[in-house]
Amino acid sequence: xxxxxxxxDRSRGGMWxxxxxxxxxxxxxxxxxxxxxxxxxxxxxxxSFDNIGDRLxxxxxxxxxxxxxxxxxxxxxxxLRMVVLDWGLASSGGRRVFDAVLWLVGILAIVYGIWxxxxxxx
Amino acid sequence: xxxxxxxxxxxxxxxxxxxxxWAWMLFRISGLVLVFYLFFHLWVISQGRVGGPESLNKLxxxxxxxxxxxxxxxxxxxxxxxxxxxVRILLMDVGVGIRRHKAVFWVCMLVAAxxxxxxxxxxxxxxxx
Numbered sequence: 453x454x455x456x457x458x459x460x461d462r463s464r465g466g467m468w469x470x471x472x473x474x475x476x477x478x479x480x481x482x483x484x485x486x487x488x489x490x491x492x493x494x495x496x497x498x499x500s501f502d503n504i505g506d507r508l509x510x511x512x513x514x515x516x517x518x519x520x521x522x523x524x525x526x527x528x529x530x531x532l533r534m535v536v537l538d539w540g541l542a543s544s545g546g547r548r549v550f551d552a553v554l555w556l557v558g559i560l561a562i563v564y565g566i567w568x569x570x571x572x573x574x
Numbered sequence: 575x576x577x578x579x580x581x582x583x584x585x586x587x588x589x590x591x592x593x594x595x596w597a598w599m600l601f602r603i604s605g606l607v608l609v610f611y612l613f614f615h616l617w618v619i620s621q622g623r624v625g626g627p628e629s630l631n632k633l634x635x636x637x638x639x640x641x642x643x644x645x646x647x648x649x650x651x652x653x654x655x656x657x658x659x660x661v662r663i664l665l666m667d668v669g670v671g672i673r674r675h676k677a678v679f680w681v682c683m684l685v686a687a688x689x690x691x692x693x694x695x696x697x698x699x700x701x702x703x
Contacts, residue, residue, distance in 0.1 A: 474664060481657050492650060493696050499634050501627035528609040535602060561616060568620035 465537055469530050476527040483520035486513075508572045521565045529554045597679060601659045604652040611649055643700040650693045651686075658686040 490513065495503055508514045533554055541547050622630035637646075662682045665671050671678040 474667065477660050477664065481660070484653060484657070488650060488653065488693070492646065493693060496696055497638075497700055501622055501630045504622070524612060528605075528612050531605045532609055535606065561613070564620060565616050568616070568623045571623035 465534055469533065473527060473530050473534075476523040476530070479519060479523035480527055483516050483523065486516050487520055505572045508569070514569070514573065517569065518566060521569075522562055525558050525561045525565070529558045593676065593679060597659055597662075601656060604656040607652055608649075608656060611652075638700075640701045640703060643697055647690075647694060647697045647701070651690050654686040654690050655683075658682040 490507060491499065495507070508517070533550070536550065537547075541550060618633055619630075621633055637643075659679075659682060662675075662678055665678060666675065
């Protein structure tokens with residue numbers, strides 16, 4: 453396996469988090485580029501409440517931002533989990549609590565983000 | 575920690591030496607920075623609903639400073655580095671370019687650098703005034 457890219461992500465973190473990290477990576481790359489080009493390139497210097505509202509009114513950008521929100525929250529917290537596991541969180545009980553906390557934080561962040569976006573939808 | 579143990583503890587880095595080590599370290603650091611920024615960003619955007627349009631516009635005015643636009647550009651750099659090094663990892667996962675992994679790395683970095691240039695040119699008038 454000298455040339456393989458076998459990592460602890462797969463062996464220690466579990467297969468599903470490993471796969472989830474890659475699937476969300478692809479989703480984030482696509483949606484974050486749309487997000488960056490629209491807000492940090494085209495609308496640079498013009499950001500305001502109304503400017504954001506105009507962009508989200510199209511619907512497509514709203515879908516892009518929600519996909520980005522869900523994928524990036526998963527990717528961020530799963531990445532944080534990889535870092536913590538790499539530096540050692542040995543006890544399985546501790547890991548279960550840690551995983552539960554990450555899921556809770558992630559779900560709350562996604563709900564909060566969509567709640568925040570909805571000011572431009574309603 | 576001995577060198578051998580360190581290699582074992584950070585298999586994600588490949589061998590703990592050379593470009594791969596720096597690529598991996600920068601990947602982790604940029605990832606961690608972006609995790610913190612993500613939550614800050616969520617808080618900022620939510621002010622449009624928490625405090626209303628005026629409070630969000632006020633925040634945007636606060637951020638409209640050359641130093642902060644520069645830091646924003648650095649975040650774009652962190653995203654681009656993390657994304658393109660991530661593309662390299664995905665390519666390795668599916669077995670593309672393993673035997674030319676250094677070339678793949680530098681091509682990815684070139685794409686990241688060129689994209690950053692486009693953002694930097696656009697942001698320059700806000701940074702340099």
